Amino acid sequence: MLLWKLAVALMAVALMLVGCGRDDPEAALQAAVESLQESIESKDTSRLMDLVHHEFSANQEADRDWARRTATLMFLRHRKVNVIALNSRSWIDPTYPDKGYSEAQIALTGAEGWLPQRLGHYDVRLEWWLTDGEWQLARLNWE
Template sequence: MLLWKLATAALAITLLLVGCGRDDPEAALQAAVETLQNRIENKDTSQLLDVVHTEFSANRELDRDWVRRTAALMFLRHRSVSVIALNNRSWIDPTYPDKGYSEAQIALTGAEGWLPQRLGHYDVRLEWWLTDGEWQLARLNWE
């Protein structure tokens, strides 16, 4: 009888894990947003660029190289960098399922110790493109 209970429990756990493993584009998009935030906070320019699409554009005038230079400068200038997202939401374009969007109000801080020396507040809109099964940041606009 104990063997039957163990087999039933193992089957239930397996079914639960398989159900959780379904492809959920919105969950993958939200994971990409969190990955972007973590890579900024971890101050790793090369990993940050892995999330940025090769055709990236910011405010219609800045390119992927601008991301690399700006991130490197910010990472060198500050011992710690934080991204605090407020009122954020992400969604998949209903017409083009390979495009997703995120909007948020963010506070970007840089610090040498516990207290931030720099603080910027921005309203940002991000456009994500699904490329080879991965969401990559293609467009960034801020106010």
Template sequence: MKRRIFMGVLFCLTVGLTACSKDDPQVSLEAAVQQLQDQIEARDTGAVMDLLDAKFRAQDEYDADWARKTMTLMFLRYAQVKVIAVSRNSRIDPPGSPIGLTEAQVVVTGAQGLIPERVTPYAVTLEWRLEGTDWKLRDLRWE
């Protein structure tokens, strides 16, 4: 009996939290950022491409086709890819708008997850656009 009550409470909390996250753009933006990281680490090019906006640009010169080709080559080269976000901050900018910004310090590793591509983290800026209830990555810049 106690287990049924516990499972019922757990179910209600899960449904309640899911409903809140869909209504809160900040929460759904942070979930999209995490989903992007998870899909890269899972080496799932198709799932990453689903997160890109139709007008996606990287470094103001590359498009979604470039992103697909680059991921495919990276995933063929490395058996495992790990994205380590040293720091990450996401916000709606300006508040209430359909634009989200994520700024992060990121280290990317390959091989057995031990070999960083470079010693210092990349400074990465991601610009997201809210389409319906989904955040899509519109612009990617790094240094």
């Protein structure tokens, strides 16, 4: 009888671990947001562009090529780039599970040494599209 109880307990633990291993869309979305921030701070244009959807637009006028050129220019101009996210939140659209959103207040700094030479404060809204199992940035709007 003790062996049976042990087997049931082990099976319950195994089922819980399998449940934890399932893909969590919100966790994957949050990981994409963090990857976006890391790619900017590490000045990795290639990694950044992997996160940008081929139909990307920013403030309804700039496209994917603009994003690449702007990031490259910022990375060349500043030795250090930091993204400080304040009040950020991300969520999956309840009606369209292949769309996710992130909102944040961010401070974007560029520096050659310890002190920032450029500082910008923005309210940003990002729209993410789930494409081939990966979240990609499709829309970016800021104020």
